Amino acid sequence: MTPTPTEPSPTEPPLTAPSPLPAAPRRRRRPLAAVALLAAAALTAACSNSSDSSGSSGGSGGGQTLSGDCATYQPYAGHGGKTVTVFASILSPESDNLEKSWADFSKCTGIKISYEGSNDFESQLPVRVGGGNAPDFAIIPQPGLLAQMVKSGKVVKPPAQTVANQDKWSPVWKTYGSVNGTFYAAPMSANMKSLVWYSPKAFKQAGYSVPKTWAELTALSDTIAKAGGGKPWCGGIASGTATGWPATDWLEEVVLGSYGGEVYDQWVSHQVKFSDPKITAAMKTVADWMQNPAWVNGGYGDVKSIATTTFQDAGAPILTGKCFMLQQASFYKAQWPKDTRIGPEGDISAFRLPAVDPSVPSPVEGGGEFLAAFASRPEVQAVQNYLSSSDWASSRVRTATGWVSANQGVDKSLYTDPIDRLSADALTDPSATFRFDGSDLMPAAVGAGQEWKSLTAWFAEGQSVQKTAADIDAAWPQ
Template sequence: MTQKSRPVLLRRRLLAVPAVLALALTAACSNSSSKDGGGASSAAALTGDCAKYQPYAGHAGTKVTMYASILSPESDSLEKSWAEFSSCTGIKISYEGSNDFESQLQVRVTGGNAPDFAIIPQPGLLAQMVKTGKVVKPPAGTVANEDKWSPVWKTYGSVNGTFYAAPMSANMKSLVWYSPKYFKQAGYEVPKTWADLMALSDKIAKAGGGKPWCGGIGSGTATGWPATDWLEEVVLGSYGGEVYDQWVGHQVKFSDPKITTAMQTVAGWMQNPAWVNGGIGDVKSIATTTFQDAGAPILTNKCWLLQQASFYRAQWAKGTKIAADGDIFAFHLPAVNPSVPNPVEGGGEFLAAFSDRPEVQAVQNYLSSSEWAGSRVKVSGGWVSANQGVDKSLYTDPIDKLSAEALTDPAATFRFDGSDLMPAAVGSGQEWKSLTAWFAEGQAIPKVAADIDAAWPQ
């Protein structure tokens, strides 16, 4: 996962199956299997707490490999989420995380050393892997599990209309962070519409003291990505999913009046010198402030609002109470155009397979299920699934719960992070560069748009 979609997860221990039971189960399970990765009809019966894994039994003593960009401590929680499954079925899942995942996955796959699974954070990278001819279509059990996701999620795990990779994690981008404590003291209410949000911003600015908005787009070699989120939020919230899709596919160009109008909306919001950058500096300081540091002034009442994703919860100082009545909380960013129903921008990860061995299919079926997603939620806070079959009561963190409700809302206009869908030369290249120049140097909107359009692959 890139920096713009990496949530930092807390760890909670999952009760493990006792070692004696695990050994007994491994011995009891046979290696027989079915084509769809089940094996239930020919495997020894699993009992007790392991009975629920019967559909995946029949492959004891096998091993599958998994490769991703997820590192410790998040990878520790990931491995705990399938620990009981592995003990009960006897399928060992050998996990490897790497900082060089995106580049090394291509090397491994084309070099004949592909892992059994890869957890892919960008639909664009999935499409690149499918072009190698090495990605295997998922078994019927995995396909059936996709009924628990809204249809648009399945499209992001598909390439040219063919489904390849089941969604795993999800994160909510359309949030605004604020301080309930300071809002209460000032008599402010959480705005329900874009017009109310802009009116509140103006009211805060005129009241003096802290400015209404703070922000930062610094992120090392990925500097600029938060600005792409601001533009994506405004495009989606102004015109809805159809125009958003056309824009991401470049049927609607950056220079199109719809997109330049959206950029003007962003400028009136996040480049308004009376509104930003509270507790940090002027508009240009947004380009030199890291996204991690951007929200800190909210805790000292020098800034009131920050637009950032659900994973930003990990950036608040230790001891900060994150709750509806706490030091920090968040609300859903309203639609610019009230006729757009509940716009939600998000990101996520997808599980792609490079093998169709029966044990690989069994793991693939399990990791696409509501049961695994529920197990992953229970292991640690800070992880959210858009799987509609997950029991919402399992979410103990209020931000996770807020995000899950939005991400699984069947009436929401959900769209994946636009720059992650665009070709890399644009989404993680020229767009980052040009939007950074827009904030740092005040480049004119027509030039910013033209430069990004010119970078689009022919």
Template sequence: MGILRVLRIGVPLLLLAACAGGGSDGPAASASCAPYAGYEGHRGTTVTVYSSIRDVEADKLTHAWEGFQACTGISIDYEGSAGFEADLPGRVSSGQAPDLALFPQPGLLTSMVTAGAVKPAGKAVVANVDRWYSADWKRYGSVDGVLYGAPVDANVKSFVWYSPKYFAAKGYAVPTTWAQMLALSDRIAADGVKPWCAGIESGGATGWPVTDWLEDTLLRTAGPDVYDQWVEHRIPFDDPAVVAALDRVGGILRNPAYVNGGYGGVDSVATTSFQEGGLPILQHTCAMHRQASFYSTWWPETAQVNEDGDIYAFYLPPIDAAAGRPVLGAGVFAGAFTDRPEVQALAAYLATPEFADHRAVTGNIVSANKGLDRSLLATPVAKLSADLLADPGVTFRFDGSDLMPASVGAGTFWTGMTAWVRGTDTATALHRIQASWPA
């Protein structure tokens, strides 16, 4: 890494102490702290941050803002929790709200705004979002036209993971249409291997991987306009188009000839953790696993993740070529529960290309930030994700469950899809979710 990149990407470790002392211990320290000059004046303060990002991923996140802390003197007290979605409302109602939360669901952000808990974004936050993000990404973090959540991280969900080495050895070609994908599935099954493996267990969020399957498929069968109507509840949750899409998903996820390679039958899908869902690909006991770009975190370090390696991903093919290239994705939004200046300063920084670059370097994390230096991303899948997010020919839609009211998107939709995997018929599962939609 050259010196110019160091100045762009972060504060060298040898300069952290100098910056923390005021950023005045020589020209090198001053230059390294220059990107943080606009956030000064709050030294000695602390900002508490709460999110669902934890374990190794939490370490990568906190590394990404080390320079901000060192140069501004603002301490960040971070907590990641597996129970974030369920616990945050209770913390807010009991007066224990964090200063800043990283929301993976705009629907949960909206509910916190409606409850009067989240503050409107400050002027600096709005300015950064207007400059560095598309109107759609700003809309995802807004309620009634007012910005409350600044976009931070992003991911692409329309991927199928596979082994290029295994495909090459077996003479399989990466499918470019849905029909080809099903034909390949039949061929793999005929060769004695279950073509798909899946896992949807995720603690209190069990079931969410199926919501992604349904949303990706609905985009490909009914198109983005119907998708938007469904997410916004302008058509019923159990609209015939949604029933048809879920039945199509069932042709894969509930097909005993197709799943669950490496784990057992269809019933094992509900009890297999999403982190482990695709791992049998490495043992060649399954061939494909539909999961988001962030799944790259869960492959062993010894696995070669590239176009010719042990693991890679292909774009989930369209069903109707006339529908173009729909892409389902998601992201994280920073919402503040206080308008204290140090909190707004951190929120503004999180919406900058500098922070996006830090996330790329420390965690190989993708962002929809227009200023992201995509060359900093370490893996081909991350670069492919960033390219798709920036491609004007792609029809992008945000994860529907994340946009829905939290009681549905992070509640009955998850439990309903779990019941569906366990055998509840499609119409009944979707009707129950429809009945749960808040008035």
């Protein structure tokens, strides 16, 4: 499950704050590893970090004058010797790259950013905030958790420069960092979910072309099934206590690609129920796709095997020719073996999942992370301004592949990985119908609870669409 937005508009009503949320399983949680943080690139000797570190409003520069390579950080100067704490769910080695992204900023301004990552972030953040031990910042991957923190009264509104930096994002992203129409948290990262992973080599050998429409995707799936050998699709929704979340993505993709953003928003807010004919029709579309015994589950078994196959292992049969396609997000790239060549001419690549209804303009489902502040000291505001800027986003892109931003100020040439570039293009496409992950927008009891349970039963037990929908609707908080 990835976070989903809070929209103050009539079609995207504000989120209510859920009770403590479980860890977001779709967020890549990389195990702690003894990976040394690479030293920040040496700055030119002309770089100056002198003068006083007395408080001035974040971004004023205070009395500190920076020169040489450091001059670009002048707007954030004036707070040397101060420390700002950041708490998040991002673990090593990904957190190593995160810390690299602000290393030059820290060296030049003298502001130390003390980072802490935890597997228990979602459960620990409310405890720390409630106990008076809040970090200066939390990087929150769920708008629902942001709403809960705002309800605590401890989240501080961002400074004017952070607000202005949102001009580089599509307006809808600002709503995802807002609660009840008030902006609190600047978006930092994004991930693209509307992807299909496949083997260019296998497609070429079989004479298959990448489909551009849902009709072409359906026809290709049927052709592969009739050809024998590998199945057209592989899939897995097992994820420990979060089993079921990939199935929520499949349903979200079909709802958005069938009806567009307005119906999607109404469904996420329960104005349109799961038992509504539109949603049950979307579930039928998913069943025709991922519950078709002739189409799934290459390399693992029948339809029921999808419920017991982990999402991490789901795509492996593509490399052995036992299945041809897997629908998963951009972050799935981390699951391929290290020696896998990624790209249009490689072992594995990806294409955009087409809209079910071709009249829906470029549907894109995604997720992301948001920077929420619990303090308003000048040095905290300086860091907040920097981490919400296009300059920081560009620095983050340079640190590693597999990370993308929906910030339109990032130079696309910085994306050297083809899947990152594809994802970034989709996320910054002004004509796209973009929506945040729906289950993460729903109350936790539904999107991270009953929906996982019911969709798992739908696959594992062949539970009916009607019972599946009714059970999820019944779990919605009154």
